[in-house]
Structure formats: C-alpha cells, structure tokens
Amino acid sequence: MTIDESTLARELRADGIDVADVRVSPDRVAVVYTTTLPAERPAHGEMGRVCNTVIDLVEAGDLEPCRVDATSLRFEDDVQATWHVEAEWLDGVTNYRISEEEFSARVLDTVETDPDVEADLGDADTPRATDGDDGGAR
Template sequence: MSDVVDGLEGDLRSNGISVEALSVDERVDLTYLTAFPGARVNHQEMGRACNTFIDRAETGDWSPRRVEATVLRSDDDVLGSWHIEPEWITGYTEYRLSDEDFSERVLDTLTHEHEHEGETEAQS
C-alpha cells in the first residue's frame, strides 16, 4: 500500500494543513491540527486552506460546495471552526469578489471554542 496522499487531502497537506479527517460528500468536512496552538485560530493557516479550495476550483479539479472546517489545538481540544459557502468560491474565481471580500466573509464565520469564557480578540 502506498503512503502517498493525493487529491484534495494531498493538496491541503502540501499547503501546510495537517489534515486529521476529511470527508467529501454534499459538503466538505475538514478537521485539521493547527501548527499554531494558541488561544485563537491562525488566520494565515485558514488562508492556506481556503487557497487550496480556490485553486482546485480554478483548475476544474473540484466543484465548489460548502466547506466546514474544525481546527484542533490537540487531538481532543477544539480551538475553533469556520466555513466557506460555495457561492463565495465561485464569486472569487469569477472575479465578483475581491480578496478582501472573500476573506471577510470567511472570517465572519470564525468561532472560537472558548469565546463564551469572555475572551476577546484583543486578549489573545
């Protein structure tokens, strides 16, 4: 059996995303272990994951669908989650959404597991 990881998982890994689980059906469910296990989800790491989906859509290797991402600090410690809507990817690849518009939409979906404890962006 080959240890080579290809397809979507391979592309994510080659962009520095430590894939823990990946399911592709009606939507994509991605769980990854962050390389930045702080108090907040790392935005640059999110961007690398997003770029993987955008690149695959631009090359025709993937039909945009909702992406649900869960970010782990460690095996059983969820740091946060975020998602991408398929129309955002299509809008971006068709030049109807700018980098900033796309990023803002994705960042607006970001939730941190421990936000209910009163933590704010300024505190992290």
C-alpha cells in the first residue's frame, strides 16, 4: 500500500466527497464523510463515489484491496449510517470475478442506519470526525 491519509482524502474530495476524516492502516481504510443529502439513509451516489475512488486506487496499484469502513454524517455529531466494503469484494471487482452490480449490491447490504457509533469511535483505527485530529487528512 503506497497511499497515505492525506492523499486518500484529496482523492475522495476530488470525487466530490466532503471528507471529515480518513485513517489508513495496513489492513483497513476508514472514512468519515459529511453527506450532502441528510436523509434517513445514505445517498447511493456518494457511496458509489467513495467506492469508485477506492477501486481506482486499487487498480492503479496505490492501494491493496482491504476492508473499507465508512461513516456518513448528516452533521458533525449526527451519524446517518455506516457501511463497509470487504477486501475480497474489491479484489473480485478489480479482477473481474464479480460484476459491478454484484459489488454494489453487497455494499448496499452492509448499510446500518442505526449503528453503535460509540463502540466504533472508540477504536483507534476508526476515524473520529469530531476529535479535532484530522490525521493529516485536511
């Protein structure tokens, strides 16, 4: 993996994602972003842009397929949803073993609109959008 947090944040922002925080570890990427559509469920277009950014980075060799954990915020302290991508799905879609439709369906199946955010935010590898430490991502 050659990408760092600030580069990943810049790539996501270039694809229209309002990044609040990004964390990169050898086996996982965690992204917190603020949605432009603060509804009950996350906007599929924003989810797709996050996924496409990661897929592009994997295809370019800048990121190894790894788990991606995403948290969509309505506002600073208001979690809209969490969702994730498994490393195997990234590997499958980039190597044409699963279709883009199958990949999307799997990601959409992971959406949780009532996540246990307290537990997730306590994890050292999980981004904290409100802790003031942007991890160099801004």
